[in-house]
Amino acid sequence: MPISLNAEQQQAVDQTEGAVLVLSGAGTGKTRVLTARLAHIIGSGLARPWECLAVTFTNRAASEMEERLANMIGEDARQVWLGTFHRIGLRILRRFASELGYAQNFVILGEDDQTRLIKQIMLSEGYDIKKYTPEAVLAAIQSWKDKGITPDKVLTGDRTDFMSGRVLGIYRMYQDRLKSMNAMDFGDLLLLCLELFTENPEILAKYQNQFRYIMVDEYQDTNTAQYLWLRLLAQKWGNLCCVGDDDQSIYSWRGAQIDNILKFDHDFKDAKIIRLESNYRSTAHILAAASSIIRHNEGRLGKELRVAPNRDPDGEKVKVKGLYSGREEALAAVDSLENAYRHGTPYKQMAILVRTTAQTREFEEAFITNAIPYQVIGGAKFYEREEIRDAIAYLRTVALPSDDMAIMRIINKPRRGIGDTTIDLVRQKALKENISFFTALKDLTRPDSFELKPAAKKAAAAFLQSHALWTEYAEKLPPFEALKNILDNAGYIAMWQESTDIKAESKLENLTELLSVLKQRFDSIPAFLEHIALISDTDEIVGDDKVSIMTLHSAKGLEFDTVILAGWEEGLFPHQRALDETGDFGLEEERRLAYVGITRARKNVYITYAANRMVFGQWQTGIPSRFLEELPAADIEILGLPASFKSYSNYTPKIYKPTDPPPPPRKQEAKGSKSGLRVGIRVKHALFGYGVIMKIDGEKLTVLFENGGKKNILASFVTTA
DNA sequence: GCCGTCTGGGTTTTT
């Protein structure tokens, strides 16, 4: 299928040999180039599909590319090695796990399991986990892994080791524990793959020979481990094509090395650099705004976006709005979106982009009040939720009894009389004898074992009996039925049904949702477990006509007609922690984030900030982001700024003196029905706390509570708050 | 082992 390309794009497609860096600005058609290039390589017989490796950063990007490729070359597309770094690493590791001393069916630990494991190790080593949190230790370990550093390669005096050298010990123990549990974490999928390659030259050679052409998307976000991995694999043929945009590098905190892209021509000899600068997405004003901001960064590869020919040259100016409070900011967004909707833009072509997930709530509330359909992308992720992780842990322990983290998670959930003391004892035994938790538990319930108190022993035996039954379910029933029966039999469903927890109802809904996903999409438990270990919620986009609310980070790679960039205040955006922790570097990364945000938009951009914001239940005054000053006056329109900002070009960055008493929140027009209850009103429930009314049906209210639950209750049980 | 009350700390961004 022919596909029209501009000259630079065509050049990127034709330049198949050697190292190529395609510097591809936002909206310049990089996915199109990548897929056209793959199609060209395969179509012209330069390589067969499975001799091509295409690596992306997100599953979403991978499936998009696969789909487009399938449209061009048909079923052959499925043969291409196309996926995220982690998925491809996993595929290789599954095949050669034994070379590293792992069994083929190793499990992949999620973040919660990792933290629990670190915590266990720290506690048993006598560390004060208040002083040094497991999360911080895990982060330090993760950052070594991102750099491709195994425990024996950590240099003395590595400054990421905030516990004066002791994190390394924990790292070592953590890796040992993972291995004895036959488990890997996310970072291992790359790190161990690297180890596999370096220790087994014949395996490396196999893949080097196989991958004649390698392509990488979002190269600016690769970390050192990924860089090393690519370099090894590309060594034989040298055909490595990396596509990226240094101006969109926003993941340094996760180990991404912007240097990878900045030094590409230094790392790979005779590298060709091709610039894609024709933007097919946004209007001139939007591009001008984005360029003007990013121009304040130093050390860029240099690249200017131009409006591609034959497009509406100007469009509307970028609108900058100052609002009184976070609430008003959200209401202003409602206005703008409704206006866009009236002018023919569907809701699904609109997005609110925020810096932090905490900002989403205010918009949700305003959207509920004003009946604007919305979805929050990312945020509290489905597969990270307690009930989902629990259900998965049940499946895991049944699929693989030696999965220690899984069994420990659910053994006393619901309560079965197996408390911390018993769990600790079993764990110690397992550790000492180097057996799995499950085996240790079995041993301790044997008639000739008396280490457990009778009550605990009885409880443990009962659990094992149930476990055997669950295993039978898993063997005999389809996955969906199996999980349903397991959760029922385990009393897990009943636990939530009987719970007075405000979140119980939504947890039950989520479990139903999980079951239906399982039913629709999976016919084997292992396949399902493998899938959920690697996906994230930003991967799933639904086609409903809804406004998307998400962070700037998860917006990368997406585009919308209308984009609202909210919360442009000093400290929030740029975020204070970025400034504190990495200074100018952090500021530049925040600026790139602004650039990413603006360039998501095709037609309309609104940038808003609030003078006052409720943080931790306290009113805080904010000052407009410095990034606002970096916008080009000719391309923006200023609306509703507080008086002292009338002159945009020379504002003094202080509207409200910190010594002034915090301004009272503006009361929303509380008039309405005589009970005072209306959709959107904030109410308080004695048991469930604060929430917002989503729906009123006579005396029956649907309330979205602030701690996450949605509940139907009678109006008489709430008071306005 | 379980369940209630208390308190200090927390909101950057996530494959």
Place this chain on the structure above:
DNA sequence: CCCAGACGGC
């Protein structure tokens, strides 16, 4: 302001 985890009484 809210929540997870610690603590103490049963």
